[in-house]
Amino acid sequence: MYDTRFAVPGDLSAVLALLVRLQADSAHHIGYLGETLGELTEELAEFEPDWPSCTVVATDDSGRVCGVLSVEVDTEPARAWLHGPFVDVPVNHPAGSRIWDQTADALYRAAAPLLDGTADRELFGHTSHQRLAAFAERHGFAKGKPSSxxxxxxxxxxxxxxxxxxxxxxxxxxxxxxxxxxxxxxxxxxxxxxxxxxxxxxxxxxxxxxxxxxxxxxxxxxxxxxxxxxxxxxxxxxxxxxxxxxxxxxxxxxxxxxxxxxxxxxxxxxxxxxxxxxxxxxxxxxxxxxxxxxxxxxxxxxxxxxxxxx
Missing domain, CATH: 3.40.630.30 (Gcn5-related N-acetyltransferase (GNAT))
Known part of the structure; x- marks a missing residue:
């Protein structure tokens, strides 16, 4: 089980490396985050007031970032968007599903302060990302209509x-x-x-x-x-x-x-x-x-x- 905490500015390169690594392997079904480091950096930079305050990470015993979840809140309609959870588990790992599930759930719990008072929550993912679909079901998210x-x-x-x-x-x-x-x-x-x-x-x-x-x-x-x-x-x-x-x-x-x-x-x-x-x-x-x-x-x-x- 990984440890979870709020991100710090020094995590940026590790978070970007994680996202690039996961998106490069189509088996992870990450979806559409941006094809390059520049785009991923731009995506993170859009969070306010700054991306570490809106992001939680999961780390292994060596401190390596293995998971991330960012939360974007719009106070006007009182809605929150979850970017992730993204978890680095080898696709063919024998306990991969359980590790992914436990880490994703832990990231969501760690992000609870960011979601406090925001009842309307939404997350996006690839239509083939079955682990994300199961995560959504566990936490009461209803599946919407796909987009292309x-x-x-x-x-x-x-x-x-x-x-x-x-x-x-x-x-x-x-x-x-x-x-x-x-x-x-x-x-x-x-x-x-x-x-x-x-x-x-x-x-x-x-x-x-x-x-x-x-x-x-x-x-x-x-x-x-x-x-x-x-x-x-x-x-x-x-x-x-x-x-x-x-x-x-x-x-x-x-x-x-x-x-x-x-x-x-x-x-x-x-x-x-x-x-x-x-x-x-x-x-x-x-x-x-x-x-x-x-x-x-x-x-x-x-x-x-x-x-x-x-």
Whole structure:
């Protein structure tokens, strides 16, 4: 059994090495953390106020970090997201399942102070990660609908960056704009976001207030908001978080134009990245067709588990 404690700044290199090691072996079914040290460092850096205060680690007798669990809390909707637990157990170890289970449970207990007062909790993982599924069930997390991560790289990404992103026109002049400061536009985007992505990890208010450092591109028809796409640059990719279009305009190419414009804006502002990625709910056939038309391919399927603690 490993010992558990809160992380300290000096654990950073060991935690990154652990995550890289686990993700490199597909048998661990880690999912989608980021492909490089730069991306993993960026992910940890997003925790507030600093990653050690939001992270617990498990160590063996020699002090080597063998497990990690980070907790991200958003006080506005009173929700918490668990990143992990990640446990370094050899895939074919005869007692691997029991060691993984005991370590994961110990990390969750150690993280209890971070979760105090936050009843709504969520964790993500690979759809094939059976140990994580069992962990979720033990701790009262219900399985949600899977989501699919699509990626675009190489010639496909170059072609996307070179194409014309102009919004299709069927009436008054339409245009693509980075989220303007107009309060009415902010409200329209926030309302559309909440309608299309209820109970997601980012509220409509936070999407438009600039606090998350996302780029938001809006399709406008005069003063009417037709849709938006939101995303951010990461160490090794442009990441598309959300794409939403008003129901009466879907299927007209507005979503594809928004994605194209967003990726172009991210590239222009932050320089080259080797790939773009996007996550959508599995089974959303219209979104899947759109990303396939843009050249994206399915990379991995993830699933969310959610708990409402009494």
């Amino acid at each position: 991560v699509f990626v675009l790289d190489g010639d496909g990404l170059r072609a996307l960056l070179l194409r014309e992103a102009g919004c299709p026109r069927t009436g008054p002049a339409r245009e693509m704009r980075v989220l303007p400061t107009d309060a009415a536009v902010h409200e329209a985007v926030a309302v559309l976001h909440e309608r299309c992505f209820p109970r997601t990890y980012l509220s409509g208010a936070k999407l438009v207030d600039g606090s998350t450092e996302r780029t938001v591109v809006v399709a406008m028809d005069g003063q009417r908001v037709l849709g938006y796409a939101a995303g951010k640059q990461q160490a090794e990719e442009y990441y598309v978080d959300f794409v939403a279009v008003e129901p009466d305009l879907r299927g007209q190419g507005v979503g594809a134009a928004l994605v194209t414009e967003l990726v172009w804006k991210l590239a222009a502002a932050h320089g080259a990245r080797p790939q773009a990625a996007a996550s959508i709910l599995a089974g959303n056939e219209s979104s899947e067709r759109m990303f396939h038309r843009l050249g994206f391919r399915l990379h991995v399927e993830l699933v969310a588990y959610r708990s409402q603690v009494a």
